[in-house]
Amino acid sequence: MxxxxxxxxxxxxxxxxxxxxxxxxxxxxxxxxxxxxxxxxxxxxxxxxxxxxxxxxxxxxxxxxxxxxxxxxxxxxxxxxxxxxxIWNYEKIGAPFKEGNYTYYYKNNGLQAQSVLYRTENKTKTTEVFLDPNKFSDKGTTSLSSLSFNKKGNLAAYAISEGGSDWNKIIIIDAITKKQIDETMVDVKFSGISWLGDEGFYYSSYDKPKEGTVLSGMTDKHKVYYHKLGTKQSADQLIFGGEKTPRRYLGAGVSEDQRYLIISAANATNGNEIYIKDLKNGGDFIQINKGFDINANIVDTKGEDLYIFTDKDAPNMRLVKTSIKNPSPENWKDVIPETENVLGISSGGGYFFATYMVDAIDQVKQFDRSGKLIREITLPGKGNVGGFGGKEDEKEMYYSFSNYITPGTTYKFNADSGKSEVYQKPKVKxxxxxxxxxxxxxxxxxxxxxxxxxxxxxxxxxxxxxxxxxxxxxxxxxxxxxxxxxxxxxxxxxxxxxxxxxxxxxxxxxxxxxxxxxxxxxxxxxxxxxxxxxxxxxxxxxxxxxxxxxxxxxxxxxxxxxxxxxxxxxxxxxxxxxxxxxxxxxxxxxxxxxxxxxxxxxxxxxxxxxxxxxxxxxxxxxxxxxxxxxxxxxxxxxxxxxxxxxxxxxxxxxxxxxxxxxxxxxxxxxxxxxxxxxxxxxxxxxxxxxxxxxxxxxxxxxx
The missing domain is CATH 3.40.50.1820 (Alpha/Beta hydrolase fold, catalytic domain)
Structure with missing residues (x-):
């Protein structure tokens, strides 16, 4: 130092x-x-x-x-x-991610109030600022809370939080010109942003509490909406939730292949239902599991196959596969079975990455879609890893490693060869x-x-x-x-x-x-x-x-x-x-x-x-x-x-x-x-x- x-x-x-x-x-x-x-x-x-x-x-x-x-x-x-x-005053650079013709990454020069999102054009290699949250407010207390691109990467929507509130606003832009193209959406809470094509996206919110009760009024009926670009937020279509299917927490996501709309519904922080709609073939939502006795999450899809990460009959978690034709739990088949250690799952490059927690320390193994072990990934030491995720066609991905005495370092990883190399090591004193x-x-x-x-x-x-x-x-x-x-x-x-x-x-x-x-x-x-x-x-x-x-x-x-x-x-x-x-x-x-x-x-x-x-x-x-x-x-x-x-x-x-x-x-x-x-x-x-x-x-x- x-x-x-x-x-x-x-x-x-x-x-x-x-x-x-x-x-x-x-x-x-x-x-x-x-x-x-x-x-x-x-x-x-x-x-x-x-x-x-x-x-x-x-x-x-x-x-x-x-x-x-x-x-x-x-x-x-x-x-x-x-x-x-x-000690805080060192450059912090996040792992890059690709959207359309650009590679994006977050960077903080050291003491900036908020990290800035940059992008590099993949052919010309020119770099520019894409979003600077430090300009959202005078004191840097308005932050970028989420960001989502459509599949082509030419449209984006991002949520901002003012003064740390869970109530967000969503701003929609043309990702190429960076110009706002729709009205600012307000009163959005506990929400993702999931695009369907080029026309709109799904998001979640509650009815806003009455004036003066933001810190006391209950928010217990979540609603999933579809916002079509060019229309007023007041005209957004209610897709799920509200009085008809009251749930306290709802999350909506469109699968990477744009075929399925997936809803996770819960009344507490443990246990959820899954609903799925086939957007390609039409029809209503299918409820995959009933009740709130298990945790389950669709982590990937391939054609009619659904890959579900769950604790059903597996307190330490497992990855299962089922079909959209018969998706109920009795038809779930193990892809990566439960072990004595707690399992975490991510996907990218056509593979699954299983992170096992052994006495709070991570170990990572790579599997193909059938559950065949490809390799155990050698980590830099004993600690915590994050990452190993990406789009299906991306073979290059990134992960971070740290522990209590090792500053977080980002590594580039090739999913086919299994080779890791240091991408960015922070210069911490x-x-x-x-x-x-x-x-x-x-x-x-x-x-x-x-x-x-x-x-x-x-x-x-x-x-x-x-x-x-x-x-x-x-x-x-x-x-x-x-x-x-x-x-x-x-x-x-x-x-x-x-x-x-x-x-x-x-x-x-x-x-x-x-x-x-x-x-x-x-x-x-x-x-x-x-x-x-x-x-x-x-x-x-x-x-x-x-x-x-x-x-x-x-x-x-x-x-x-x-x-x-x-x-x-x-x-x-x-x-x-x-x-x-x-x-x-x-x-x-x-x-x-x-x-x-x-x-x-x-x-x-x-x-x-x-x-x-x-x-x-x-x-x-x-x-x-x-x-x-x-x-x-x-x-x-x-x-x-x-x-x-x-x-x-x-x-x-x-x-x-x-x-x-x-x-x-x-x-x-x-x-x-x-x-x-x-x-x-x-x-x-x-x-x-x-x-x-x-x-x-x-x-x-x-x-």
């Missing part, structure tokens, strides 16, 4: 007088709202914070000012931000040879073995005094695999340890691992996280005074539940954009779709009692010393609405017994996380690292 590393030293703690100062938090409006569940009255004194009222806005502004005032007093905050800025990334297995409360990756600088002494971030997620079948982050690089460069346990609720070991962290087994997730912290402390990696808990979204729930269950486990806590009110999460926007993982308080008394027993908002107890806490949220988060964080923060500020601060870091003009401007991301992480070290008692940082 080109800067002098900061050496983290414990130093002397700030004086008791400093910590004992009265915090004098902003006062939220407190009411006497009470709800009754199965005969049990539950107080909700901060219900007003769910509303976008003037009182809430005033309180938010006061909390923002309060937190910034506290953070501004951290003496090394600017140093940390400079280090992050320096980081030397992997100076670091250790080790995997351990520890025992959770009920005896379950759980893997954890522990990452740190070589020479670190296991003396219990190393600042440590314990990060995890634990839900929705999402797997945490090794990946490089410049934020973690700065943390480790300065002597910190970054530990990631692969706790239950994730997908690292298939459906059984996921289900073991859902509904009435959700506390397994928190137990696994707590056991990871205890392991790190027992082995001398760190101790309570030097540990920070971190997680976002469902991981924010993980941190909120852990710190209320075990306030003595860590010194610092970062519940980020978290689901924190488990009795009312399903009342907001798309929250009802999370019920597979959580259950709802209305299900039955047993489920209500269980949710209430760990719901962070409802388990803050007066007279308890909670960790120094920075609750992270955004004012435009319409997925996990900020009311969760507001209510949790108000409860903690009211009931905190000791001088450990409770801050709400509320990002303006941002949403759940995607699409944020680079400076927003750098500033937030500088605050996170600085706050963690400061609260761990770091008095000053040695240059």
């Amino acid at each position: 080109n800067f002098k590393p900061i050496l983290l030293t414990a130093g002397a703690l700030f004086s008791a007088t400093f910590y004992a100062q009265k915090m004098n938090y902003p006062k939220a409006v407190k009411g006497n709202q009470t709800d009754t569940y199965f005969g049990t009255a539950v107080a909700d004194p901060y219900r007003d914070l769910e509303n976008d009222s003037e009182a809430t806005k005033k309180w938010v502004d006061e909390e923002v000012a309060y937190s910034q005032n506290y953070l501004s007093k951290i003496p090394f905050r600017d140093q940390i931000k400079k280090q992050l800025t320096d 980081f030397n992997p040879e100076d670091y250790v990334s080790e995997q351990v297995f520890y025992t959770s409360k009920d005896g379950t073995k759980v893997p954890m990756m522990i990452n740190y600088k070589k020479g670190t002494k296991l003396n219990g005094k190393n600042p440590t971030i314990l990060y995890s997620y634990g839900g929705f079948n999402i797997s945490l695999q090794p990946s490089f982050s410049v934020v973690n690089a700065i943390w480790m460069e300065n002597g910190g340890i970054y530990a990631v346990p692969n706790i239950r609720g994730g997908g690292e070991y298939g459906k059984k691992w996921h289900d073991a962290g859902t509904k009435m087994q959700k506390k397994n997730v928190f137990d696994d996280f707590i056991a990871a912290g205890e392991y790190l402390q027992s082995k001398g990696y760190t101790s309570k005074e030097y540990m920070a808990l971190s997680g976002r979204s469902n991981g924010g729930l993980l941190v909120g539940a852990t710190m209320t269950m075990r306030p003595d486990l860590a010194k610092v806590a970062f519940p980020g954009v978290g689901v924190l009110d488990m009795l009312r999460y399903n009342k907001f926007t798309a929250g009802a779709g999370w019920s597979y993982d959580y259950g709802t308080a209305e299900d039955n008394k047993e489920m209500f009692d269980y949710l209430k027993s760990y719901s962070p908002v409802h388990n803050v107890k007066a007279g308890t010393c909670y960790p120094s806490t920075m609750i992270i949220t955004s004012d435009h988060d319409d997925r996990v609405v900020p009311a969760h964080s507001f209510k949790f923060g108000a409860e903690l500020q009211e009931k905190q017994k000791c001088a450990n601060p409770i801050l709400l870091r509320i990002e303006k003009n941002a949403g759940h996380g995607a699409g944020r401007a680079t400076d927003q991301v750098i500033t937030e992480n500088a605050d996170l690292i600085s706050f963690a070290l400061f609260e761990m008692g770091i008095k000053k940082l040695n240059k």
Whole structure:
């Protein structure tokens, strides 16, 4: 690196007088709202914070000012931000992809707010900017959220997100001239864009909530529309969903050969139906599977053959083949059968690429359409791969490889020869040879073995005094695999340890691992996280005074539940954009779709009692010393609405017994996380690292 590393030293703690100062938090409006569940009255004194009222806005502004005032007093905050800025400032180039006569790729010069999409004409080799999201808004807070070309590559439609909102706009352009050719479409949410020929495309949306309820109104009836170019959005044809076939989540896609329209329909984040329509031969939709007991996705088609990736009778997933003539599950035949390791599938060049996850580490095998093994692909090391996908006629494709101490490198791969070569290696100011990334297995409360990756600088002494971030997620079948982050690089460069346990609720070991962290087994997730912290402390990696808990979204729930269950486990806590009110999460926007993982308080008394027993908002107890806490949220988060964080923060500020601060870091003009401007991301992480070290008692940082 080109800067002098900061050496983290414990130093002397700030004086008791400093910590004992009265915090004098902003006062939220407190009411006497009470709800009754199965005969049990539950107080909700901060219900007003769910509303976008003037009182809430005033309180938010006061909390923002309060937190910034506290953070501004951290003496090394600017140093940390400079280090992050320096390491972030390197050229980032994405894998190229071909559309029509052009090859496209994303590039960020280093600190641009958003990456720019370039293209090169394949014959003349001239390169130009195709789309520059930095020009979408003054502050770089409008992002490009999706892009889709028609099969010829002469038409394109792209979706933009303003301020991080899940509500998008779609802009349609002539891809050759780059000029807009249709009206801007509005109020599109959780949608793909799938073209049919040159005349139009399919997309999905909900009815927009009433004015003032964007962060509270439920969105539970998805609709698939067809937009014909040159017509008004108001005239778009409803294809599926709405009142006739109500489903909470709908995705529509046209097969690569343009023959089939495929609909995936779901009411929760797990389990879906598949519907298919033969656009070539006509007829109505055919429902391939009924009910929501399985996950299934058509990943490829060839003539009348359909290739389906599914967990039916295969908790670790398998690839099957069936025919459009008899597509129901009893006719599915294995192409790539289930194994003991979780399977992921992609296709390209006429092949299938099977990515197997072995203790959260990837292995890749290449198969032909009959399921014959072509080769096992040699990867650069132990880590996480992405890519190995493309159009059927493309033999050259790309994949990326990274782990916690290896910056993501892009490789070019020839599907026929199996040859790989480096395509783009980032010039990050980081030397992997100076670091250790080790995997351990520890025992959770009920005896379950759980893997954890522990990452740190070589020479670190296991003396219990190393600042440590314990990060995890634990839900929705999402797997945490090794990946490089410049934020973690700065943390480790300065002597910190970054530990990631692969706790239950994730997908690292298939459906059984996921289900073991859902509904009435959700506390397994928190137990696994707590056991990871205890392991790190027992082995001398760190101790309570030097540990920070971190997680976002469902991981924010993980941190909120852990710190209320075990306030003595860590010194610092970062519940980020978290689901924190488990009795009312399903009342907001798309929250009802999370019920597979959580259950709802209305299900039955047993489920209500269980949710209430760990719901962070409802388990803050007066007279308890909670960790120094920075609750992270955004004012435009319409997925996990900020009311969760507001209510949790108000409860903690009211009931905190000791001088450990409770801050709400509320990002303006941002949403759940995607699409944020680079400076927003750098500033937030500088605050996170600085706050963690400061609260761990770091008095000053040695240059």
